[in-house]
Amino acid sequence: MKKIKCILFFFVTLFLSAYLQQAYALTYKMAGGPSGGVFILYSKAIAKLAKNDRLGLKSSSSKGSIDNIEKVETGRVNFGIAYSGHLYQAINGKLKNNSKKYENIIAVGYLYGAPAQFGLKSDSKITSVKQMKGLKVSVGNKGSGAAATGELFFKEMGVWDKNDFVHYGYKQSIRDFIKDKLDGFWLFTGFPSPSVNKASEKKGLILIDTYLDAEPTGFFKTYPYFSKVVIPANTYKNVSKDTVTFEDSTILIVNKTIPEEIVYRITKVIFCDNGLKYLAKKHSSAKNLKKEDAIKGIVTPFHPGAIKYYKEIGVMK
Missing domain, CATH: 3.40.190.10 (Periplasmic binding protein-like II)
Incomplete structure (x- = not known):
């Protein structure tokens, strides 16, 4: 029986390892913002941090917050940058001329005040x-x-x-x-x-x-x-x-279907010490960004992967 358990454990570990390697090999898409704005600067910086941690994340320009919410909701991109207020409106069916309640989009973390x-x-x-x-x-x-x-x-x-x-x-x-x-x-x-x-x-x-x-x-x-x-x-x-x-509040958002481990890793590369230092170098709005700010100004649910990291560092209970 003990031998069977060891064999089962080996194959489960092998399966999970292969799954994660495949997930890391994928290139996820993130919508930033218009040229000349701060959204696109953060998007590119986060993509760079992800790359340093062997995560494929490609940044692209967009029209901005509402456009990004639509793209993440429909799965045309996996991640995006948006305003907390717009995410709140989208989830509750309160966007301008749009009573649809967006069900596939969820928060990752706070980035800066806009x-x-x-x-x-x-x-x-x-x-x-x-x-x-x-x-x-x-x-x-x-x-x-x-x-x-x-x-x-x-x-x-x-x-x-x-x-x-x-x-x-x-x-x-x-x-x-x-x-x-x-x-x-x-x-x-x-x-x-x-x-x-x-x-x-x-x-x-x-x-x-x-x-x-x-x-x-x-x-x-x-x-x-x-x-x-x-x-x-x-x-x-x-x-x-x-x-x-x-x-x-400017926040990072994600499609709900993205695996917990991927969102956990993305969240971690942003809010670890090296991630925060890198963002501060890229734009002055991140100079005062702290781990404790990760959930600031967000009144909608968080992705389980983000929650996992925030509990690890004591930002959430």
């Missing part, structure tokens, strides 16, 4: 969003988190129909802003943003205090996954005062 950054020309006399009238402003690509949140915000502020809001990606938005083809741009991304940096250095700009406009209206009671954040003075050239705005 603040709204609403820039106008440096000579603009506007100090409040509610003063906007007749302006041409880009809110990001259709399908992006920036565009979805921008439309939500400007409609709540009552100015959506009073201005010309267009859907350009970050690169075109900044290029047209510098060339005076746009009066302003709306980005939903970590700071300092390379795109906003470019606009501030080549054109000059002011940033609007979006939180101060929205707070008295009850905006943050209606959408509790947004929180207040301050972009410090001098983060960008000639922006010499603090900007009081709001942010959502």
Whole structure:
């Protein structure tokens, strides 16, 4: 009997080893974001960390948060970067013009806070969003988190129909802003943003205090996954005062069908000491990222593979 148990144990171990080797040999797909944004920087960095741990993970560009949620839900990609608020809306059937409840998508972990950054020309006399009238402003690509949140915000502020809001990606938005083809741009991304940096250095700009406009209206009671954040003075050239705005949590998401062991390994390479150091080198928004932040700002369920790692390091009980 003891000999039979040993033989069975050997074959089970052999089977699991072969299964894991096959899984690691696969190349998984991850959707990042538009060129010039922070999503794509994180996507590429995570793919690099995975490669260092013998995991195949290929990063690709996308329109952004909403696009990534759709792609992960349908299995066109396995992983993606999205906003916590959009994941919450998708799971609960509350996305704009879409009552479908997304059932195949789940959270892995927090990456960074993504603040709204609403820039106008440096000579603009506007100090409040509610003063906007007749302006041409880009809110990001259709399908992006920036565009979805921008439309939500400007409609709540009552100015959506009073201005010309267009859907350009970050690169075109900044290029047209510098060339005076746009009066302003709306980005939903970590700071300092390379795109906003470019606009501030080549054109000059002011940033609007979006939180101060929205707070008295009850905006943050209606959408509790947004929180207040301050972009410090001098983060960008000639922006010499603090900007009081709001942010959502940027998170890594995954299709539920991805094996627990794979998601465990991906989670581990991100939140181990070396992973956190590497992300901090790639973008300043990760400089203060800690293991304890892994579950921050996420109000939806986590993948079992992520839970396994978080319990190991004491982030979850």
